Amino acid sequence: MAQQLPCNSRDTHTRPGPVRPGPADRRPEDRTPVSTPEPADAAGRALVELVAELDVVVAELTRARERALELREQRQEGRSWYDIVTKEDRPLIVEQISNAMASLSTVGGQWRREQAAALSAENVSINRIAALYGVTRQRVSALLRDHHGGIPHPQHDRHDADADEDQRDGRMPLGG
Numbered sequence: 001m002a003q004q005l006p007c008n009s010r011d012t013h014t015r016p017g018p019v020r021p022g023p024a025d026r027r028p029e030d031r032t033p034v035s036t037p038e039p040a041d042a043a044g045r046a047l048v049e050l051v052a053e054l055d056v057v058v059a060e061l062t063r064a065r066e067r068a069l070e071l072r073e074q075r076q077e078g079r080s081w082y083d084i085v086t087k088e089d090r091p092l093i094v095e096q097i098s099n100a101m102a103s104l105s106t107v108g109g110q111w112r113r114e115q116a117a118a119l120s121a122e123n124v125s126i127n128r129i130a131a132l133y134g135v136t137r138q139r140v141s142a143l144l145r146d147h148h149g150g151i152p153h154p155q156h157d158r159h160d161a162d163a164d165e166d167q168r169d170g171r172m173p174l175g176g
Contacts, residue, residue, distance in 0.1 A: 041118060042114045042117070042118070043111075043114040043115050043117070043118035045114075046107075046110050046111040046113075046114035046115070047111060047114075047115075049107050049110065049111070050107045050108065050110075050111045053103055053104065053107040054104075056103070057100045057103055057104055060096055060099070060100050061096070061097070061100055063096065064093050064096040064097060064100075067088075067089075067093055067096075068093055071084055071088070071093070112133075112143060113143050113144075113146055113147045114147065116129055116133070116140055116143045116144055116147065117143075117144060117147040119132075120144055126140045126141055126144070
């Protein structure tokens, strides 16, 4: 989707895709902001959300790592664990890690469901998706069912020549 962005001549026009910043000698108000188009498909939007959340989690885990190094230093100075933990600022390191894992689980699960649905929409079989993901075909069926609100889709239950070939070649266990 194109976005209305100010041009250097202070008028507005539609400019699709990323816009490169101008020379450094321009005034800040004359610089055109960098923008990216919104993905048209659900898998693309889920990927954008995943990348954004990964950035947040990396920053949070970086802070947790720095704090862990401080705690290690305090411990090496002879302080007790109780003294260290009771004086630690919130959120505690364990809380930061738990929050990061929960957050990634949520957006990662959404990304996995949307990507599986996109692959299915491209007529990739359940068995092929399972092989790509390294999971069982039953797990892929569950992902697709979750994506469609619990309503099975006929394409999700199909058994095709690619799956038979995968099983014969040993790339996929029978019934997997």
